[in-house]
Amino acid sequence: MPTTTIGGHEIHVNDEGFMTEYDEWTEDLGQALAAQIGVEMSDEHWQAIQFLRRDYPDQGETATLRRVSTVGGIPTKQLFVLFPKKPAKKMAYIAGLPKPRGCV
Amino acid sequence: MDETAKRAVRNLVILGGGTAGTMIANKLRHRLARTEWHITVVDRDDEHHYQPGYLFVPFGGCSPEQVVRSRHSFLPDGVDFVIGSVDMVNAEGNVVLLEDGRQLPYDQLVIATGTTPRPDQTPGMLGLEWRRSIFDFYTLEGAEALADALSRFDGGRLVVHITEMPIKCPVAPLEFTFLADAWLRGRGLRDRVELVYVTPLDGAFTKPVASAHLGGMLDERKVLVETDFMVERIDDEQKMLVSYDEREIPFDLLVTIPLNMGADFVARSGLGDELNYVPVDKHTQLSRKFDNIFAIGDASDIPASKAGSVAHFSVEIFVDNFLQHIAGRAMTGAFDGHANCFVESGDDKALLIDFNYDTEPLTGKYPLPVVGPLELLKETRVNHLGKLAFRWIYWNVLLPGRPVPLPALMSMAGKHPATQREKQEA
Ligand SMILES: Cc1cc2nc3c(=O)[nH]c(=O)nc-3n(C[C@H](O)[C@H](O)[C@H](O)COP(=O)(O)OP(=O)(O)OC[C@H]3O[C@@H](n4cnc5c(N)ncnc54)[C@H](O)[C@@H]3O)c2cc1C
Numbered sequence: 001m002p003t004t005t006i007g008g009h010e011i012h013v014n015d016e017g018f019m020t021e022y023d024e025w026t027e028d029l030g031q032a033l034a035a036q037i038g039v040e041m042s043d044e045h046w047q048a049i050q051f052l053r054r055d056y057p058d059q060g061e062t063a064t065l066r067r068v069s070t071v072g073g074i075p076t077k078q079l080f081v082l083f084p085k086k087p088a089k090k091m092a093y094i095a096g097l098p099k100p101r102g103c104v
Numbered sequence: 105m106d107e108t109a110k111r112a113v114r115n116l117v118i119l120g121g122g123t124a125g126t127m128i129a130n131k132l133r134h135r136l137a138r139t140e141w142h143i144t145v146v147d148r149d150d151e152h153h154y155q156p157g158y159l160f161v162p163f164g165g166c167s168p169e170q171v172v173r174s175r176h177s178f179l180p181d182g183v184d185f186v187i188g189s190v191d192m193v194n195a196e197g198n199v200v201l202l203e204d205g206r207q208l209p210y211d212q213l214v215i216a217t218g219t220t221p222r223p224d225q226t227p228g229m230l231g232l233e234w235r236r237s238i239f240d241f242y243t244l245e246g247a248e249a250l251a252d253a254l255s256r257f258d259g260g261r262l263v264v265h266i267t268e269m270p271i272k273c274p275v276a277p278l279e280f281t282f283l284a285d286a287w288l289r290g291r292g293l294r295d296r297v298e299l300v301y302v303t304p305l306d307g308a309f310t311k312p313v314a315s316a317h318l319g320g321m322l323d324e325r326k327v328l329v330e331t332d333f334m335v336e337r338i339d340d341e342q343k344m345l346v347s348y349d350e351r352e353i354p355f356d357l358l359v360t361i362p363l364n365m366g367a368d369f370v371a372r373s374g375l376g377d378e379l380n381y382v383p384v385d386k387h388t389q390l391s392r393k394f395d396n397i398f399a400i401g402d403a404s405d406i407p408a409s410k411a412g413s414v415a416h417f418s419v420e421i422f423v424d425n426f427l428q429h430i431a432g433r434a435m436t437g438a439f440d441g442h443a444n445c446f447v448e449s450g451d452d453k454a455l456l457i458d459f460n461y462d463t464e465p466l467t468g469k470y471p472l473p474v475v476g477p478l479e480l481l482k483e484t485r486v487n488h489l490g491k492l493a494f495r496w497i498y499w500n501v502l503l504p505g506r507p508v509p510l511p512a513l514m515s516m517a518g519k520h521p522a523t524q525r526e527k528q529e530a
Contacts, residue, residue, distance in 0.1 A: 061407070064378075065334070066268065066379065070378040076334070076336075076348055077336065077348055079348075080334075080348040080349045085332065085349060086306075101310075101407055
């Protein structure tokens with residue numbers, strides 16, 4: 001796996017730039033990753049990212065939009081406002097998690 | 105008296121008498137002594153549908169009689185068939201409750217209640233235009249109503265739409281699009297129709313190599329593709345799909361795949377995820393919460409395609425595992441997510457894709473290395489005949505649980521990963 005340096009941290013990423021090591025992530029890094037894709041983080045953004053981080057170890061995969069809305073409590077509409085166009089991918093990128101599976 | 109003889113007969117209850125439930129009942133009845141195990145299959149009715157046949161109904165290519173048979177005739181002697189709707193599973197108490205109040209205690213439970221299209225989950229879908237200009241073909245009634253609408257369709261915007269993934273048979277909407285294109289050409293109508301394919305995915309399909317290949321096939325057929333489209337509602341007055349990010353797609357005729365969800369009793373029983381699928385270990389399909397509950401087929405949350413072929417391959421692995429499990433031994437079989445799907449492409453041709461949890465769809469031959477006869481990822485007439493023959497195989501070989509000369513785990517012999525060049529061409 002290639003490594004890259006973001007915001008002064010060396011991290012492992014896949015060829016699309018998604019982080020591959022759950023434990024390498026920190027909030028600082030999340031902030032820097034968000035900046036990379038033009039997302040300015042507010043409390044509401046963090047709420048979504050923190051849900052993804054908490055959910056992942058338990059589920060073994062990145063939460064889908066439906067899961068973030070039904071289990072995480074943030075309506076899908078709002079996710080499109082917070083992370084325009086491709087919310088599922090953008091959230092996974094910022095949270096340092098694998099891209100949500102395309103659902104086979 | 106020895107220990108086994110003293111023990112009462114145990115109960116295996118299988119919820120759902122569809123593809124997976126029927127195969128399991130047939131295979132396990134032959135492997136479990138009747139003096140030791142009762143087997144009960146529960147379904148809400150006695151009509152077994154060959155769902156892959158729905159695809160051909162809108163084009164007049166498959167009659168309802170070819171698609172429906174009685175369930176009980178596919179169950180062996182020595183299996184109780186109970187007709188009733190499951191209301192709840194009391195997993196702590198090891199008992200299934202039916203809506204009519206009957207109770208079925210179990211020692212081991214298999215949930216095989218599949219997944220169902222739910223048009224009620226998208227605002228506006230079940231409104232004024234349902235079955236007037238909005239159709240699905242994931243139910244027999246829907247496919248028949250669509251046949252009628254297509255026979256009267258003489259031009260305009262025909263939109264094929266997937267609400268959300270996962271859906272069962274994820275290639276079916278693409279096949280429908282290819283068949284619609286060929287059918288319209290055959291009727292001399294293709295020039296008067298704008299054919300649009302709308303998907304929540306970022307390409308034609310989920311797996312990158314197949315997605316590029318199938319996307320190329322949509323381009324060749326001049327199908328407009330709208331990707332990353334998450335529908336929020338249907339505006340049935342203006343006849344358009346509206347996405348969460350406020351894109352609008354007008355239609356004259358909409359063929360939608362509604363949200364697919366597992367059975368509601370799964371949620372009521374506290375056994376499901378946000379789409380009512382049962383979380384299981386992806387290799388053994390044992391529930392992550394209860395060690396006497398398995399979920400097989402479309403009902404589970406394994407990251408494999410929801411398809412009859414997956415149900416079939418996973419049942420092969422499950423049966424041996426189950427026998428080890430009830431004998432108190434560790435399960436040694438591990439399902440690899442093997443899926444094998446024919447993709448109808450119109451004009452009596454089809455392609456075949458073969459993949460699993462870890463491997464992308466491959467090119468090469470199937471099932472016999474080198475000789476085939478079926479070509480993977482290529483449109484051929486033989487593949488189309490293979491798809492048609494499958495209906496016979498389904499009723500006569502698969503459901504009765506007879507051995508099928510196909511390996512359950514994926515074999516790499518005779519196949520090769522698509523080369524860089526094929527990927528680019530695709
Ligand atoms: C249009 C279409 C085309 C397809 N084409 C293909 C194809 O080409 N190849 C392929 O491999 N697969 C294909 N499939 C998918 C395939 O049909 C399914 O994946 C397969 O049937 C899954 O089997 P299952 O046993 O999990 O579920 P099912 O066969 O759907 O069985 C579930 C059963 O559970 C019963 N049930 C549900 N809830 C309850 C309840 N509360 N109480 C009692 N009973 C209940 C239902 O009545 C049903 O009989 C297609 C599907 C569709 C819709």
